[in-house]
Amino acid sequence: MATVADTHDTHHEHGPAKGWLRWVTTTNHKDIGTLYLTFAFVMFIVGGAMALIIRAELFEPGLQFVDPHFFNQMTTLHALIMVFGAVMPAFAGFANWMIPMMIGAPDMALPRLNNWSFWLLPFAAALLVATLFMEGGAAASGWTLYPPLVLQTGDALPFTIFTVHILGMSSILAAINIIVTIFNMRAPGMTMMRMPMFCWTWLVTAFLLILVMPVFAGAVTMLLTDKFFDTSFFNPAGGGDPVLYQHLFWFFGHPEVYIIILPAFGIISAVIPTFSRKKLFGHNSMVYATCVIAFLSFIVWAHHQFTVGMPVPAELYFMYATMLIAVPTGVKVFNWLATMWKGSMTFETPMLNALGFLVLFVLGGFTGIMMSQAPADFQYHDSYFIVAHFHYVLVGGAVFGIFAGLFYWLPKWTGVMYDEKLGKLHFWLSFISMNVLFMPQHFVGLAGMPRRIPDYAVQFTEFNALSSVGAFIFGVTQLLLGYIVWKAIRGEGEKVDGEVWEGAKDHGLEWNLASPPPYHHSFEGIEIKERD
Amino acid sequence: MVDWQKSNTGFPQTIVLRPNGSLTIGQAAGLIGLMAVLMIGIGTGFALMGAWLVLPFSGAELLLLIWALGCSMRNSGYREVITISDDKIKIERGISYPQQRYEFFRAWARIQLSHPSVHGHLARLQVGSHGKQVEIGAFLNEEEKQVLAKELQKLLG
Structure with missing residues (x-):
């Protein structure tokens, strides 16, 4: 007679491998998410150290510590590392950890590809840093790698381009995996419009990535052939045009800005409702606004090139198209505010960071609207005003979004509550120092201080000194972040249940799992509800 | 996911197991x-x-x-088809066509739902007899595995 035997399993083949090999061979989305986040933090510190070299040099006029060529190498590598090594991998880490749990999938659709897309990164990053030690130093052209300047790079040029290819490859693989996962692995009942905003923003980001990465890959390959194979894509002497490179770069570069910020929008759309104890206001309109932002990001690229000598009708078109972006972005900001309106708000660290994001991102957005005006941009172009603007968007927006997400989901990942006092201290120190660091750069920029210079006129001294002080406080504060996370990983803190935050179960499937979630999670008895 | 193709008139009974796929x-x-x-x-x-x-x-x-x-x-597109006839239980699995086949005598078949000994692992549902075991529905969630185990037990008598 057949029977059901209820026994305890003695098989071990489905668990994590022991030791360091677990992290090399893992195909588990949670492990890979942890790897991405750890890598991102390391690169954040490396890129941050480069920023501190820049700010130390700019503490006062004259040349103090580094020569101008090395200074330019620092500005170039700082940007490349922060964009491709820190911010993008951090969001990929969030995606790996959260998307399968949010859509009710057991893992990512292509787990081995997932492993590969991560492990490309450390090699690319090591190669990029190694270019500093090559004959002629690293690329010193700025992250845009504009010809003809970048073609003057020494031995490092092909390695830099190879690095860009590997980083791009990693991003493409991650993006494809996310698209396939979201389209094919959603649990029954998890319709597209029921998906959390974080999944939506990542889905749109993934599409942006796979649409623009080939353009960047093609552009840098053409740099390579111009340098080594006697082509003249960007060489006027051979019939080429360096402005063509600018068009190619910014066709990639402008959507890249949204690739960096959209996942942060998704995180903020998760955090604000939880700590307002309300549902996200206008979920569907947020989805549509995200799609509209993505579309607009493809048709505004030349606002980065207003001073290049475009015909006036083209300048007008790019000016008006750029201004349009404020509309869907405004919808998002309005919805976040409306979510908080009359909510039972509390101000734990994730919420503080989300509010910090909101304030700083809106400030960065406003200066963006200023720059969208072509005539005014002739004054702002290549000045420190631009540096201030994009750091408000990328640090105030993307990095504070990452902080918010980290503190929001850290208890879920580790099973213990992080140190709330230290978390709040980290927020306030970061928020204040970030403003001390970047706010003065608006003023020196408007007064005429150009970007990417190691020396400057004496009238800019006070604001630059202030900016450098802010930079060092911000930098040291991030070591505190590392300590807070380390404590939580070691299990030092109050144990938390699956829901972690009051009422969080209403905001996502992930809160129905234990904290930390099982290595191989499975959802039972959970009904996926229609959104109100 | 589990698709039941039950016959009210006795055997054979067929159960089709398939992983979730939300894209057509x-x-x-x-x-x-x-x-x-x-x-x-x-x-x-x-x-x-x-x-x-x-x-x-x-x-x-x-x-x-x-x-x-x-x-x-x-x-x-992966499928596991479990067919229970008067005297046998047959398990076929594969993509597009059966790539693996297992057969057990119904009278000797044993259904085993084993809980993991390590926290965070999933339970395993196995069919077997005489020391030979075949895992079924590895892609199902715990709830589906329990329901399937009970149903198989009923069908096997």
């Missing part, structure tokens, strides 16, 4: 078509401006997307 072939084709138009369109646009090296990268990436979607769709 038509939707996948539509997605690939849309992406092909956009990616090749962008690549061609730049090629017309003289930057033809974008196009090979667009093409390579499109192929990668098609491969990835194909892999995932193929995995979603």
Whole structure:
């Protein structure tokens, strides 16, 4: 007679491998998410150290510590590392950890590809840093790698381009995996419009990535052939045009800005409702606004090139198209505010960071609207005003979004509550120092201080000194972040249940799992509800 | 997911187990078509401006997307068909056609639902007899495995 035997399993083949090999061979989305986040933090510190070299040099006029060529190498590598090594991998880490749990999938659709897309990164990053030690130093052209300047790079040029290819490859693989996962692995009942905003923003980001990465890959390959194979894509002497490179770069570069910020929008759309104890206001309109932002990001690229000598009708078109972006972005900001309106708000660290994001991102957005005006941009172009603007968007927006997400989901990942006092201290120190660091750069920029210079006129001294002080406080504060996370990983803190935050179960499937979630999670008895 | 094809008139009874897949072939084709138009369109646009090296990268990436979607769709096409007849229980599994077959005498078959000894692992549902075990429904969630185990027990008598 057949029977059901209820026994305890003695098989071990489905668990994590022991030791360091677990992290090399893992195909588990949670492990890979942890790897991405750890890598991102390391690169954040490396890129941050480069920023501190820049700010130390700019503490006062004259040349103090580094020569101008090395200074330019620092500005170039700082940007490349922060964009491709820190911010993008951090969001990929969030995606790996959260998307399968949010859509009710057991893992990512292509787990081995997932492993590969991560492990490309450390090699690319090591190669990029190694270019500093090559004959002629690293690329010193700025992250845009504009010809003809970048073609003057020494031995490092092909390695830099190879690095860009590997980083791009990693991003493409991650993006494809996310698209396939979201389209094919959603649990029954998890319709597209029921998906959390974080999944939506990542889905749109993934599409942006796979649409623009080939353009960047093609552009840098053409740099390579111009340098080594006697082509003249960007060489006027051979019939080429360096402005063509600018068009190619910014066709990639402008959507890249949204690739960096959209996942942060998704995180903020998760955090604000939880700590307002309300549902996200206008979920569907947020989805549509995200799609509209993505579309607009493809048709505004030349606002980065207003001073290049475009015909006036083209300048007008790019000016008006750029201004349009404020509309869907405004919808998002309005919805976040409306979510908080009359909510039972509390101000734990994730919420503080989300509010910090909101304030700083809106400030960065406003200066963006200023720059969208072509005539005014002739004054702002290549000045420190631009540096201030994009750091408000990328640090105030993307990095504070990452902080918010980290503190929001850290208890879920580790099973213990992080140190709330230290978390709040980290927020306030970061928020204040970030403003001390970047706010003065608006003023020196408007007064005429150009970007990417190691020396400057004496009238800019006070604001630059202030900016450098802010930079060092911000930098040291991030070591505190590392300590807070380390404590939580070691299990030092109050144990938390699956829901972690009051009422969080209403905001996502992930809160129905234990904290930390099982290595191989499975959802039972959970009904996926229609959104109100 | 578990599809029951029960017969009210006795045996054979068939149960089809399949992993969840939320994308249909038509939707996948539509997605690939849309992406092909956009990616090749962008690549061609730049090629017309003289930057033809974008196009090979667009093409390579499109192929990668098609491969990835194909892999995932193929995995979603995996089926385990359990047929219980008067005297036997037959398990067939594979993609498109049965690639593996197992048979056990119904009278001797034993259903085993084993809880993991390590926290965070999933339970395993196995069918077997005389020391030979076959895991079924590895892709099902715990709740589905429990329901399936009970149902199989009933059917096996």
